[in-house]
Structure formats: C-alpha cells, structure tokens
Amino acid sequence: MKEIKEKHALLMRWTHWVNFPVLTVMIWSGLFIYWANDAYGISIFSFTLIKFFPEWFYKYFHIPHRLAEGMAFHFLFMWFFFINGLLYIAYTLFSGAWRELVPKRNSFKEAWQVLLHDLHIRKTTPPQKKYNAAQRIAYSAIILMGAGSVITGLAIYKPVQLYWLCWLCGGYHFARIIHFALTIGYVLFFVIHILQVALAGWNNFRSVVSGFEVIETEPQIREEKTLTANNAENETNGSK
Amino acid sequence: MKPTDQNKTKKPLTIEQKIKRRNFISFGAFFALGGGAVAGWKWLLNSPEENAGITGGARAPLRRALNKTELFFRNFFSNNHLAKTYPKERAAKIVRVNSLIGIKDDKDFDIKNWKLEVKIDRKESLKISIEEIKALPKTEIVFDFKCVEGWDQIQHWAGVKLSDFLLHYKLDALAEKNYMGLETPNGKYYVGLERDSVLHPQTILAYEMNGKPITNDHGAPLRLIIPVKYGIKNLKRIGVMSFSNQRPRDYWAEQGYDYYSGL
Known part of the structure; x- marks a missing residue:
C-alpha cells in the first residue's frame, strides 16, 4: 500500500528553487566582472594546465567587454542571493531541520560507504534517512560555501569600509581567489548534483517540488494500526 | 454531527487521489512561478536603457x-x-x-x-x-x-x-x-x-x-x-x-x- 511521507518543508523547496536561477545570474554576471582581469589558472612547473578562461569560452558565452553590465546585475542579484540564503539558514536553525542536515560524528565514515556504493564498488546500501551521510556533508558544505561567497564578496566589494572582513579573508587578493574558487565549486557541485538527482529518480525529485515522497508499506500491518487507532478514538469520545 | 453523515456528503480521498492532487497543486505552482521568473528575467534583460544624463548606459x-x-x-x-x-x-x-x-x-x-x-x-x-x-x-x-x-x-x-x-x-x-x-x-x-x-x-x-x-x-x-x-x-x-x-x-x-x- 502506498503512503505519503512528508520530506521537504515548503520553505526549503522555495529557497532551493529561488537559489538556482539567482546563483546562475550571479555566476553569469560574475564572469563579466572576472573577464576584465582574468588572472587565474592552474599551472604546474610553469606549464599552464587550465586558464580561466580560454578565449573560445568567453566568445561562446558573449562575456567580453561587459564589465559595467556585469557589476550592475551582480550588485542587484547579490541581495536576492543573500536574503534567500539567510531565509534558508534561519528556517533550518529555528525549525530544527538542521538536525537532519548537519553531519554527525559518523557521517564522514558513512559518506565513504555512500561513495563506494554509488560507484558500484560496494553492494550494501548505506543508511538513508532524509539525507544520507554524503548528502549531509555536501548540502552542509554548499551552505557554508554560500556564506563564504557572501563574506568574500563583501570583502572585495568594500575592502576599505569592511576592512576587517577583508582582513578575515586573508586580504583583497586571497578574498578574490576564494570568491572565484567557490564559484568553480558551485559548478562542480551542480554537475554531480544533477547526476545524482537523475540517478535517484522521480520520487526523490518530486519531493523537492511537492514536498512528499510516496513509500510502499506492507498493507496488513498498516490496516491493523489504523483500526486500533480508530477504536481508541471512539472509546475516548464515548467516555466524554 | 454523526460521522456517517459526513461520509455520505464527502468521501475521504484515497491515497492515490491525494498524491494526484498534491502533485497537481505543487507542480502547477512550480511551473507558474517558474514562468513568472522567466517573464521577470526577460523584462529585466529587455528593459530600456536609462535616459542619458548624469548617469547613462545601464538598464x-x-x-x-x-x-x-x-x-x-x-x-x-x-x-x-x-x-x-x-x-x-x-x-x-x-x-x-x-x-x-x-x-x-x-x-x-x-x-x-x-x-x-x-x-x-x-x-x-x-x-x-x-x-x-x-x-x-x-x-x-x-x-x-x-x-x-x-x-x-x-x-x-x-x-x-x-x-x-x-x-x-x-x-x-x-x-x-x-x-x-x-x-x-x-x-x-x-x-x-x-x-x-x-x-x-x-x-x-x-x-x-x-x-x-x-x-x-x-x-x-x-x-x-x-x-x-x-x-x-x-x-x-x-x-x-x-x-x-x-x-x-x-x-x-x-x-x-x-x-x-x-x-
């Protein structure tokens, strides 16, 4: 027999889906800004492995010469990103939902099992509640990353007025590097996230839109329970 | 009111109906809001440039x-x-x-x-x-x-x-x-x-x-x-x-x- 099991609160779903387009706009406009001084890359022994970003990339996304436009978008959507994130964090803290999100002591060990299972190396299914151990780590990390983007962003944005934030981030240069690296992190997160959601299937995906999952329960046990519950209710009603 | 009367006028929804209904409402809202977001974005993207004056060149x-x-x-x-x-x-x-x-x-x-x-x-x-x-x-x-x-x-x-x-x-x-x-x-x-x-x-x-x-x-x-x-x-x-x-x-x-x- 099917049963509806509540999974995600409305506010969690709302902030999740608001964040997706807002973060997309932030990354897009961020590229306009980054292009004006695209200093970063990964190199080993002065051999450049990756340059952020190659010309074809800029061309394909129409990035060049849009700094002013990028800043205008970035400094509007930063508000939405911040408010939306704050809403999620506040809700998660006050509702107690953080208990199912924040990694537990054994989460790191368990996350390894999740990884082995997902890579089809291990057969046994690791324990899965609302979130499994790997999800706890990933989804907590992404919230910390979001906070990191806000903090490093402010440090770059107002390095004189918010000098203490800039200092906290290790200075102007380091703040800019973290701000950039976090963005790369979001893109990597996105790729894995989409893959995992596709593999997890419809029931899981639906829960982030409608809030519930449908689970199969054994019918007989369920029916007995409901019967006794009804009886109990009738009895108490009668006694009153 | 007796519970039997209520049953006559309104049958409780079956699980399947409940699922269907909640899917319909939530996905309806999801696509409506999504459409609104797309429309809002298009509005912003195509919004006219400000009148050139002391400031200019921005939407x-x-x-x-x-x-x-x-x-x-x-x-x-x-x-x-x-x-x-x-x-x-x-x-x-x-x-x-x-x-x-x-x-x-x-x-x-x-x-x-x-x-x-x-x-x-x-x-x-x-x-x-x-x-x-x-x-x-x-x-x-x-x-x-x-x-x-x-x-x-x-x-x-x-x-x-x-x-x-x-x-x-x-x-x-x-x-x-x-x-x-x-x-x-x-x-x-x-x-x-x-x-x-x-x-x-x-x-x-x-x-x-x-x-x-x-x-x-x-x-x-x-x-x-x-x-x-x-x-x-x-x-x-x-x-x-x-x-x-x-x-x-x-x-x-x-x-x-x-x-x-x-x-």
Whole structure:
C-alpha cells in the first residue's frame, strides 16, 4: 500500500528553487566582472594546465567587454542571493531541520560507504534517512560555501569600509581567489548534483517540488494500526 | 454531527487521489512561478536603457538598484575606516597606466601655464598654482590602488590632504555641498565625488609619485588620489574643481558604471 511521507518543508523547496536561477545570474554576471582581469589558472612547473578562461569560452558565452553590465546585475542579484540564503539558514536553525542536515560524528565514515556504493564498488546500501551521510556533508558544505561567497564578496566589494572582513579573508587578493574558487565549486557541485538527482529518480525529485515522497508499506500491518487507532478514538469520545 | 453523515456528503480521498492532487497543486505552482521568473528575467534583460544624463548606459531598473544599493552601503562609510597602508618598499616601481583620457587628447596643454581653477560661484573662481599647493602640509600614502577591472597595485603618492586644502583656502563651507566635481583642463575626463569621500583623511591632491614629481601619464602636475574609490574616480591632471548639491557629471557613470564606485 502506498503512503505519503512528508520530506521537504515548503520553505526549503522555495529557497532551493529561488537559489538556482539567482546563483546562475550571479555566476553569469560574475564572469563579466572576472573577464576584465582574468588572472587565474592552474599551472604546474610553469606549464599552464587550465586558464580561466580560454578565449573560445568567453566568445561562446558573449562575456567580453561587459564589465559595467556585469557589476550592475551582480550588485542587484547579490541581495536576492543573500536574503534567500539567510531565509534558508534561519528556517533550518529555528525549525530544527538542521538536525537532519548537519553531519554527525559518523557521517564522514558513512559518506565513504555512500561513495563506494554509488560507484558500484560496494553492494550494501548505506543508511538513508532524509539525507544520507554524503548528502549531509555536501548540502552542509554548499551552505557554508554560500556564506563564504557572501563574506568574500563583501570583502572585495568594500575592502576599505569592511576592512576587517577583508582582513578575515586573508586580504583583497586571497578574498578574490576564494570568491572565484567557490564559484568553480558551485559548478562542480551542480554537475554531480544533477547526476545524482537523475540517478535517484522521480520520487526523490518530486519531493523537492511537492514536498512528499510516496513509500510502499506492507498493507496488513498498516490496516491493523489504523483500526486500533480508530477504536481508541471512539472509546475516548464515548467516555466524554 | 454523526460521522456517517459526513461520509455520505464527502468521501475521504484515497491515497492515490491525494498524491494526484498534491502533485497537481505543487507542480502547477512550480511551473507558474517558474514562468513568472522567466517573464521577470526577460523584462529585466529587455528593459530600456536609462535616459542619458548624469548617469547613462545601464538598464533603467539596474541603475535604480545601483543607486539604492549606494544608499545602503553609505551607512558603512566612516572617516575612521582607513585603506590599509604599506611600507614604502612595497610600492611598485613601475606604476601602471591604464587610461589617458583627458591627457593624451590634450595636445595644447602646457604645464607651465597650469593653475588649479576652483569655481566659487557662477562668476568667481580661484586660481591656484602648483607652488602654492606644494607649500601646504604634505601627506604621504602607500596604499593598494584598486581598479574597477579587478587589478590592484601598491602605490606611493604624496600631496596635500584634500580636507587640509579646502580648509586653507576657506572652501570648507563650500565643500559642505553634497558633491565635488573635478575635470581635466580640456574637460574630456570628469568625476563626481560625494562629500564624505572628499573629506576622508586619506583623500589627497597628489603631486608626487614614488618621491618624485608626477609624470605626465600619471596626471602631472596635480591629480586626485582617493583610496576609498576605484581608480576610475582618481582623476589625473585636475583642471577645474567645483561644488554642487546635485551629482556633477561623471565619465564612467555615463557609461553604465555605478556613480558611487566606493570601496
């Protein structure tokens, strides 16, 4: 027999889906800004492995010469990103939902099992509640990353007025590097996230839109329970 | 009311019906809101450019947002918040030249005839020579010059603190106006600065770079160094200084950049 099991609160779903387009706009406009001084890359022994970003990339996304436009978008959507994130964090803290999100002591060990299972190396299914151990780590990390983007962003944005934030981030240069690296992190997160959601299937995906999952329960046990519950209710009603 | 009566009028939904109904409502809302978001985005993306004036070149709603955001972040401004300073050894020997608007397009400029013109009112103006400015107390600063493009460089400048200059020439009452405008002698480059940043203790009228007179490309004989702003506001070769309660014209604000551009 099917049963509806509540999974995600409305506010969690709302902030999740608001964040997706807002973060997309932030990354897009961020590229306009980054292009004006695209200093970063990964190199080993002065051999450049990756340059952020190659010309074809800029061309394909129409990035060049849009700094002013990028800043205008970035400094509007930063508000939405911040408010939306704050809403999620506040809700998660006050509702107690953080208990199912924040990694537990054994989460790191368990996350390894999740990884082995997902890579089809291990057969046994690791324990899965609302979130499994790997999800706890990933989804907590992404919230910390979001906070990191806000903090490093402010440090770059107002390095004189918010000098203490800039200092906290290790200075102007380091703040800019973290701000950039976090963005790369979001893109990597996105790729894995989409893959995992596709593999997890419809029931899981639906829960982030409608809030519930449908689970199969054994019918007989369920029916007995409901019967006794009804009886109990009738009895108490009668006694009153 | 008896429970049996209720059953006749309204049967409780089966699980399947409940699932269907909740799917319908939530996905309906999801796509409706999603559609709204797409429509909103298209509206913003295709929103008309602001009317060209003191500011220009940005989408009208985005300009409004920039101006509102300015007001918010102005709350964090304080004269006690100083740009970080460095020892002189850290200053770049080769100082970056990023733009020469107002300098290379002024072939007639003769540094010997240069005087700073301070507009007192419509008729009157003060003319001040570089010698007079150099006679005022000197302030040095080694700080991280930040360009709106994202690069930065530690640079060593010296000159007179702008607030000292205003006091000395009894311009402090005039400087109580909301804005100061600065322009190059040929008027090709110009900036507007709000009072707070003008009076910030690290804002200087500079005539020396790395201990020597400023070179032509860096804005000889006198330029603005204002660490609480991006480089675009650090006008080279000041020709005219004026005061107003409205925003003076600003070169990059006309091209879609934030008017405030404060750090």
